[in-house]
Amino acid sequence: MNVLPRLIENYNANDILKPDETGLFFKCLPNKTLTFKNEQCFEGKQSKEKITVMVGSNMTGSEKLKLLVIGKAKNPRCFKGVKSLDVDYEFNKKAWKTSEIFTKWILKLDKKIGKQDRKVLLFVDNCTAHPRDVKDKLKNIQLAYFSPNMTSLLQPMDQGIIYNMKQHYRKRNLTNILAQLDGGTSVFTIDLLHAIRNLSSVWDVYVKPETIPNCFRKAEFSKDAMQNPSEQWDEEDLSIADLVALQSSFKKVTNIEASFEDYVNVDIDVPISENPSEEDILSSVLESRGVPAVPDIDEVDLDTEEEMADTDEALPTLGQVSSSINCIRTFVEMKIDVPINVFNCLNDLEAFVENEKWKNVIQTKLRY
Numbered sequence: 001m002n003v004l005p006r007l008i009e010n011y012n013a014n015d016i017l018k019p020d021e022t023g024l025f026f027k028c029l030p031n032k033t034l035t036f037k038n039e040q041c042f043e044g045k046q047s048k049e050k051i052t053v054m055v056g057s058n059m060t061g062s063e064k065l066k067l068l069v070i071g072k073a074k075n076p077r078c079f080k081g082v083k084s085l086d087v088d089y090e091f092n093k094k095a096w097k098t099s100e101i102f103t104k105w106i107l108k109l110d111k112k113i114g115k116q117d118r119k120v121l122l123f124v125d126n127c128t129a130h131p132r133d134v135k136d137k138l139k140n141i142q143l144a145y146f147s148p149n150m151t152s153l154l155q156p157m158d159q160g161i162i163y164n165m166k167q168h169y170r171k172r173n174l175t176n177i178l179a180q181l182d183g184g185t186s187v188f189t190i191d192l193l194h195a196i197r198n199l200s201s202v203w204d205v206y207v208k209p210e211t212i213p214n215c216f217r218k219a220e221f222s223k224d225a226m227q228n229p230s231e232q233w234d235e236e237d238l239s240i241a242d243l244v245a246l247q248s249s250f251k252k253v254t255n256i257e258a259s260f261e262d263y264v265n266v267d268i269d270v271p272i273s274e275n276p277s278e279e280d281i282l283s284s285v286l287e288s289r290g291v292p293a294v295p296d297i298d299e300v301d302l303d304t305e306e307e308m309a310d311t312d313e314a315l316p317t318l319g320q321v322s323s324s325i326n327c328i329r330t331f332v333e334m335k336i337d338v339p340i341n342v343f344n345c346l347n348d349l350e351a352f353v354e355n356e357k358w359k360n361v362i363q364t365k366l367r368y
């Protein structure tokens with residue numbers, strides 16, 4: 001424990017970063033919670049519900065790293081027509097974090113840090129997915145590895161940040177279900193693209209910057225935590241009353257007994273990596289070279305694999321998008337005490353669409 005203060009004393013708190021990964025049953029609804037909690041997730045139906053999500057930030061909460069999402073499919077059908085995501089997306093057949101994925105991710109981050117003319121200290125777990133030789137390729141990041149037996153004690157993301165993100169993600173899912181039921185829709189599904197959108201929004205908006213430094217202090221990343229050990233932070237950022245009301249509403253229409261706490265923690269022990277076998281290494285090499293791996297029998301399940309379903313959604317026209325923005329703006333303007341950043345976001349979105357319209361005008365003139 002005495003090593004940590006010496007490591008961080010030469011770095012500004014803004015330049016000390018810590019990422020961590022978690023498994024997420026992204027399609028899971030409360031009716032599956034009790035079943036999932038009593039079964040291990042390695043292969044079969046549960047594995048098809050799982051992705052791995054990496055979250056990370058600096059000590060002050062002023063810099064949240066872009067989410068890394070690891071799925072099972074290279075080109076999920078729900079990504080059809082999508083050319084930009086607000087997360088980094090990688091894949092392998094088990095949706096695991098691998099040394100290849102980590103190396104690609106950290107080299108990209110190193111380049112970004114270099115463009116900002118910074119030097120940062122980044123802590124990672126001591127596991128095979130974080131190879132030691134990657135340190136020699138880094139110019140702007142100093143890697144520090146936790147001792148194997150101390151990872152859980154010194155993991156700020158495990159001190160409430162990941163839990164907080166999952167709370168809000170699953171609250172959003174339940175709220176959407178109730179809204180759709182109220183609108184007369186009886187079927188609710190979550191595909192990978194919707195999950196990514198929700199995760200990114202939750203991470204960006206609802207995991208508050210002030211939550212993050214509290215978790216770093218709880219993991220004893222600062223002298224404040226050592227001087228004030230009695231200082232506690234309530235990691236249940238969401239109001240207990242709100243959660244009880246949400247759970248009560250959901251139970252009324254579904255008769256599901258699982259608690260919201262069970263729902264949030266359903267994937268708490270899901271494996272996100274393991275020591276690779278020779279078969280795993282071969283599959284990873286083949287995938288990186290564009291050679292499709294032969295799927296296991298359990299890997300193909302049309303009933304549970306949303307990515308296998310065909311989707312032919314047409315690209316919305318710019319006129320339709322403008323009408324949708326106007327509809328949202330009308331909704332916002334009819335509410336009281338709307339934060340100014342909501343209007344700022346609408347203005348940014350409107351400006352982006354107007355710019356796309358102008359591009360179309362220019363291209364049309366060039367054609368004729």
